[in-house]
Amino acid sequence: MSAIKFEITHVCKQSGARCGILHTPHGDVETPMFMPVGTLATVKYVSPEELKAIGAGVILSNTYHLWLRPGEDIVAEAGGVQKFMNYNGPMLTDSGGFQVFSLADSRKIHEEGVTFKSHLDGSTLFLSPEKSIQIQNKIGADFIMSFDECAPYPSTYDYMKNSVERTLRWAKRGKEAHQRPEEQALFGIVQGGEFEDLRKLCAETLAEMDFPGYSIGGTSVGESKETMYKMIDYSVKYLPWEKPRYLMGVGSVDAILEGIARNVDMFDCVLPTRIARHGTLMTSQGRVNIKRKEYERDFTPLDPECDCPTCRNYTKAYLRHLNKCGEGLGARLMSIHNLRFLLKLSEDARKAIKEDRFGDFKNEMFKKYGLNSVDSRGF
RNA sequence: GCGAUUGUGGUGUAGCGGUUAACACAGCGGGUUGUGGUCCCGUCAUGCGUGGGUUCGAAUCCCAUCAGUCGCC
Numbered sequence: 001m002s003a004i005k006f007e008i009t010h011v012c013k014q015s016g017a018r019c020g021i022l023h024t025p026h027g028d029v030e031t032p033m034f035m036p037v038g039t040l041a042t043v044k045y046v047s048p049e050e051l052k053a054i055g056a057g058v059i060l061s062n063t064y065h066l067w068l069r070p071g072e073d074i075v076a077e078a079g080g081v082q083k084f085m086n087y088n089g090p091m092l093t094d095s096g097g098f099q100v101f102s103l104a105d106s107r108k109i110h111e112e113g114v115t116f117k118s119h120l121d122g123s124t125l126f127l128s129p130e131k132s133i134q135i136q137n138k139i140g141a142d143f144i145m146s147f148d149e150c151a152p153y154p155s156t157y158d159y160m161k162n163s164v165e166r167t168l169r170w171a172k173r174g175k176e177a178h179q180r181p182e183e184q185a186l187f188g189i190v191q192g193g194e195f196e197d198l199r200k201l202c203a204e205t206l207a208e209m210d211f212p213g214y215s216i217g218g219t220s221v222g223e224s225k226e227t228m229y230k231m232i233d234y235s236v237k238y239l240p241w242e243k244p245r246y247l248m249g250v251g252s253v254d255a256i257l258e259g260i261a262r263n264v265d266m267f268d269c270v271l272p273t274r275i276a277r278h279g280t281l282m283t284s285q286g287r288v289n290i291k292r293k294e295y296e297r298d299f300t301p302l303d304p305e306c307d308c309p310t311c312r313n314y315t316k317a318y319l320r321h322l323n324k325c326g327e328g329l330g331a332r333l334m335s336i337h338n339l340r341f342l343l344k345l346s347e348d349a350r351k352a353i354k355e356d357r358f359g360d361f362k363n364e365m366f367k368k369y370g371l372n373s374v375d376s377r378g379f
Numbered sequence: 380g381c382g383a384u385u386g387u388g389g390u391g392u393a394g395c396g397g398u399u400a401a402c403a404c405a406g407c408g409g410g411u412u413g414u415g416g417u418c419c420c421g422u423c424a425u426g427c428g429u430g431g432g433u434u435c436g437a438a439u440c441c442c443a444u445c446a447g448u449c450g451c452c
Contacts, residue, residue, distance in 0.1 A: 039414050060413075098413045119415040150413075189413090220412040248413035255412080270414040277417065280410085293407070326417060 002212040003142060004185040006031075006244045006265075012352070015359035017260050019350045022058075022244060024090040024142040025183055026082055029057030030350055031244065031265035034256065034342040035092065037273065040065050041075070041085040044273055045332040046339065048087040054308055054340040055347065058143065059087060060268050063135050064096035064127070068120055072138035080140030092143035092268070095132045095174075097189070097217075098249070101150040109149060111166065129174040133186070137179045143246075144178075145215060146171040148189040153221040160193045164202050167191050171206060185212040187246060190235040193218055194227050203238035213244040216264070220249045228255065232262050253282065253345060254371045257362045260349050272338035277331040279323045282341040286369055288316075290334065295320045308340035309333075 005023040012018070020031045035058040036043045036051060043051060043059060051059060061081055066072060078084035082091055100107055100114045107116035113128030132147035148167045151160055171188045178186050188206035192198030206214060216235045219228045232247060239245060244265045250256065251269020259267060272282060281288040283303035290302075298316040310319070310333040322330025345365075352361035365371075 037414065044414080062414080065414085092413095094413045099415090101413090103415070145413080148413095215413080217413070246413090251412050269412050271412045274414065274418095275411060278411070278419095289409080291408085328417090331417075 001182050002185055003181065003183050004212055004244075006213070006242065008242065010354050012354075012358040013356040015261055015353075015362070016263070017349075017353050017358040018263055018265070019353040020244075020265065022090075022265075024058075024185075026088070026090040026142055027057075029090060032256075032260045032346055032349055032353075033057050033266060034251065034346045035060055035266060035268040036339050037268055037270045038085070038087075039270075040069070041081055043335070043339070044277065045328060045335045046273075048085060050309075050336055051087070051339070052089065054336060055343045056089070056339065058090045058092050058266070060092050060094060061085075061139065061141060062096070062099070063093050063132055063139065063145075064099035066093075066139055067096070067135050068118060072135045076138040076140065082140070090143070091141040093136050093139050093141040093145065094248075095136065095145040095147040095189075096127050097132075097145070097148040098150050100127065101152070101221075109166075111169075113147075114149075129170040130177040133174045133177045134179075137184065140180075140184070142184060143213070144184050144186050146174045146187065146189050146211075148191055148217055150217055150221065151191065151193060153193065153218070153223045155193055157195055157198075160191075160195055160198055164192050164198045168202060168205050171211075172209060175209060175211070187211055187213040187215045189215040189217040189248070190239070191218045192231075192234070194223065194231055194234075196230075196234040199231065199234035200238045203235050207238070207240050211243070213246060214239050215246040215248050217248045219247065220255075220269075225255065225258075229258050229262070232259060232264065236262050236264065251342065253342075253369060254366065256342070256345065257349070257365055260353075260358070261362060269342075272342050273335045276334035276338040279330075279334070281334055282338050284368070290316060290320050290323050292320075302337060303341070306337065306340065306344070308337050310337040310340075 003025055006020060008018050008020040010019050022029050022031055036056055037060045039062045041061050066075055075081050075084050100116055103119050105117055107114055113126055115126050118125050129147040136144040147170050149163045151163045188211040190202045192202045216232060219231050246266035247259045247264045249269055250267050251271040256267050279291045281290060281302055284305040295316040301311045302316055303311050314333055319330055352358040
């Protein structure tokens with residue numbers, strides 16, 4: 001018995017995009033959905049109550065970071081990450097595979113696992129598939145991830161082939177080490193870069209292992225949008241229809257819409273919260289850099305079409321002022337807005353799918369934001 | 380009034396005979412995709428109080444002048 005149940009409720013007659021419901025131990029959520037990232041058991045500057053209020057479903061946390069601080073035992077002692085941070089909803093932890101990739105200084109990848117340096121004190125750390133799952137079992141998120149290698153882009157075919165094969169062996173080891181399959185859904189991660197046969201090999205082998213869901217990894221690492229969409233195609237094509245798919249680390253408007261069109265159900269990204277902290281906002285009018293002088297005396301809302309607390313109560317001039325002064329409230333109000341923007345985009349996409357007009361919806365959004373379908377900056 | 384001392388971008392400073400006048404902050408513009416990072420990148424003084432002079436060459440030396448600061452009358 002799996003921890004989650006995925007129910008596909010409708011397939012758009014116009015586009016073939018799908019929507020559904022994910023039943024989790026901490027409640028039901030609708031797909032396709034965007035999932036805010038809260039690396040250290042906190043979505044930076046935003047409280048769990050605020051996340052709920054703007055319609056967040058699943059939120060992420062991170063194995064590597066919680067392992068280092070405060071330590072998985074403390075999170076377990078608190079009653080799991082949901083109780084620890086008081087988030088009354090489903091959560092997902094990334095395995096730490098991406099951190100090994102992004103904190104790449106002097107890392108060594110072996111069959112057994114990865115040796116690398118702590119970003120906090122430089123000490124040597126070791127993470128393996130078993131260790132990652134063991135930590136995730138203690139952290140207690142509803143969705144947990146296999147420990148994979150997120151290979152750099154571009155990688156040679158030979159490197160990627162070896163990497164994928166190892167990632168598959170790691171997936172098997174992680175699955176065997178998983179102690180709580182009835183409470184936590186472990187996803188396998190499809191790698192393989194831009195090579196179709198490697199994506200196919202990876203997806204099909206994972207499918208044989210029968211995971212409750214599948215992630216698509218190795219995207220948003222420097223490749224073009226066109227290449228990213230191919231990577232998605234080459235992965236989704238070989239995955240079982242009835243299981244949820246999660247495109248890791250993708251959060252620009254265009255890529256989310258292209259992902260939904262390709263039957264991806266879950267997305268996460270630090271983009272909305274990171275750019276918000278630095279003053280860039282996703283709005284119905286396109287990208288807004290709140291630092292610009294033109295907003296100095298602009299006493300209108302950030303986005304007139306947005307229903308978030310920031311847009312209902314504050315002006316661009318004030319947000320600009322907070323950002324210029326480095327005040328935390330600015331980061332907070334703008335993070336809330338950007339998250340609401342992507343959560344609303346998910347809601348609108350689901351509605352369009354249910355009404356069999358997702359194709360039109362996607363085209364309208366691209367037109368509205370001045371995006372092109374293959375290679376654009378997005379937001 | 381006399382003496383000393385200091386005048387370099389919006390700000391604080393570095394440079395003390397040959398630099399593309401350096402650095403930081405502020406300003407302006409851009410970036411950010413399974414979050415190490417309130418972070419990264421670009422741009423910003425045709426000019427060193429002003430006027431002369433010395434020198435191949437002056438922000439740097441000399442003279443005058445103006446302004447500030449500190450003493451003494």
